[in-house]
Amino acid sequence: MKPCTRRVLLLLFASLTACLMLTPLGSAAPPAPAVSGFPLDTGETSSDGFVWTAATFGGFNYPVNQHKSFVASENWSGERLQYVEKDGQNELGKNNPGNHVIGEGELVYSTRPFSSKYTLVSALELNSKTIPEKLGGMFYYKLAWFGKPYITIGNDSTQLTTLVISQASGEKKQLKTGESWDLGKNYSLTVNQVDVEGEKVWFSLCKNGEEIESGIVSSNGTVNDKTFVATADFGDMKDQLYFITYVDKVFTSATDSFAVFKYTWLIDKDDLMLIEKGDEYQGFEVTEASESEIVLKNSKSITLDIDKDKKTYFTDSWYFQTSDEGKGSISPEGYVIYPAADVIVEDKSISGPKENTTSAKEANITETISSSDPETSNKSASSTSLIQNEDNDSRDSDIPHDKMAIETSAKTPSFDVLAGILGVVLCHALLKRRY
Structure with missing residues (x-):
């Protein structure tokens, strides 16, 4: 049987198998x-x-x-x-x-980091000259680790943490004075006060109910004025960015004052994974651990x-x-x-x-x-x-x-059965044509 014919039959067989698996x-x-x-x-x-x-x-x-x-x-x-x-x-x-x-050591799993733009940068079409200086750059880096994406700390693949939230460009969060926003993983953002006339908002970032950052941000002015950034020392790094938010606007209703937040990005600075040579993960041993690549091989x-x-x-x-x-x-x-x-x-x-x-x-x-x-x-x-x-x-x-x-x-059983029958017919036709 020609390789191409065999390949087609293999694909048809797989499709038929999938159809039958779906049939109740x-x-x-x-x-x-x-x-x-x-x-x-x-x-x-x-x-x-x-x-x-x-x-x-x-x-x-x-x-x-x-x-x-x-x-x-x-x-x-x-x-x-x-x-x-x-x-x-x-x-x-x-x-x-x-x-x-x-x-042993013949099945090799390797992973390398890849860049991702901050939502703030892509949504507002900023470049290296127009981004807020306190942002430190246009990109952050991720590392896929056994199928799950992590955030690298300081662009170092051996130091990882998890993403808590990343608002998409079309998303926004409206909060009134005194209201809190559950960001996930015990982090929250609370609006303390809204100054509509001054077009400013005072808010706090908290974890487990305790304030870890506080800021007063203007909703009027440049991107830099409207952006809040928080840094901290974690992992082996100093002054690493872990939180960004952007105050889009403030306004008042008949009873309350509100602030609208966009492009919020937060990683968990307290949930770290450090990877070192010799470590074992899921039956694999780390044989190489550098900023740019992690390599593991099966230990048995x-x-x-x-x-x-x-x-x-x-x-x-x-x-x-x-x-x-x-x-x-x-x-x-x-x-x-x-x-x-x-x-x-x-x-x-x-x-x-x-x-x-x-x-x-x-x-x-x-x-x-x-x-x-x-x-x-x-x-x-x-x-x-x-x-x-x-x-x-x-x-x-x-x-x-x-x-x-x-x-x-x-699922409609009849559709799956028809798909299966069609696969059988096609296989039979190909075999008949081949032989």
């Missing part, structure tokens, strides 16, 4: 949805060809506006998972297609289970899945392998208190199904469900993959 059968619970990576065949892939990036594995953090740098062959950013043969034994790939053991050998539907976990949430031996491979001993990650289905029918719409939110993955189809899998996992708005629109909706959610909706 009596009262049986459907299998857990997952995001999966591009499938590779051990019978035709060289040992240095087993590489997955954010564009080919939906479990990785993937800001769509960073696509070029994430897929670059050199000077790339983001996460990568790669098999690296080191001892000449049990080589994975076409020289030894039946091998299903990844030796990994034996792949190549029985159908079996999962071989190599982190707490990521695993390899394979075809049966010889299935989908040009070699009778080879098999198809791809990384995958289960996701949690969030039941939207359960109502609860609404979150503050301006708080940092977990983005929802929409209908991502485990599939070995590189077109279906990568478009749904990377281009649709894992798209995160970055930089230009400055909305921080990165997905923390340890708490991924899926928007669920009622």
